Amino acid sequence: MDPRLDPELLKQGDTRNVVDRYRNWTMEAIVADLDERRHPFHVAIENFEHDANIGSVVRSANAFLAAEVHIVGNRRWNRRGAMVTDRYQHVRHHPTVEDFGAWAADAGLLVIGIDNIEGSVPIETYDIPRACVMIFGQEGPGLSPAAQDLCCEMLAISQFGSTRSINAGAAAAVAMHAWVRRHVFEQRP
Numbered sequence: 001m002d003p004r005l006d007p008e009l010l011k012q013g014d015t016r017n018v019v020d021r022y023r024n025w026t027m028e029a030i031v032a033d034l035d036e037r038r039h040p041f042h043v044a045i046e047n048f049e050h051d052a053n054i055g056s057v058v059r060s061a062n063a064f065l066a067a068e069v070h071i072v073g074n075r076r077w078n079r080r081g082a083m084v085t086d087r088y089q090h091v092r093h094h095p096t097v098e099d100f101g102a103w104a105a106d107a108g109l110l111v112i113g114i115d116n117i118e119g120s121v122p123i124e125t126y127d128i129p130r131a132c133v134m135i136f137g138q139e140g141p142g143l144s145p146a147a148q149d150l151c152c153e154m155l156a157i158s159q160f161g162s163t164r165s166i167n168a169g170a171a172a173a174v175a176m177h178a179w180v181r182r183h184v185f186e187q188r189p
């Protein structure tokens, strides 16, 4: 039998929310397969006030196959929105913005802030680097000044309505998809 298959799932049926390619595979086999294909972008989100959007950021990171998700601040986060996708996603915790900055510098990754603050440039026309970490802020305060200081660029998602912002989970999905459009679908070097 294919060693990636899980005998229990084969017997009982696989009701997990996974694409057909992974039907009846063990969790370890799925993670190993994803690890072979992960994209070189990372995402980070600040979590000093237990932001409820983190689950959805993790789910989108799984869908768009981010290398890793970084939680900056409190270790605990609300897993509900992740819909168990966190089991297939590498999630790393950094207690402080400084710790996160040191990790990014060690990894040689450019930190790109995603927030619509003064001086941000439109993400739609910005050439997002292939290897980078995109960092998002929290619902009330947005991206902290300390995190902004780490960023080589601040990018804003263009809006046209009356609200000042979209939620961080939605912003993360838009930003990750912008990376995917640029580096998976565009042929430019």
Ligand SMILES: C[S@@+](CC[C@H](N)C(=O)[O-])C[C@H]1O[C@@H](n2cnc3c(N)ncnc32)[C@H](O)[C@@H]1O
Pocket (backbone or CB within 6 Å): 114, 115, 116, 117, 135, 136, 137, 138, 139, 140, 141, 142, 143, 155, 156, 157, 158, 159, 164, 165, 166, 167, 168, 169, 171
């Ligand atoms: C709800 S926003 C709060 C801060 C936002 N600057 C404001 O004035 O309302 C939470 C996070 O979502 C992301 N976000 C929301 N709308 C965005 C936009 N139009 N462009 C870029 N990021 C956005 C940012 O990461 C932001 O820190």
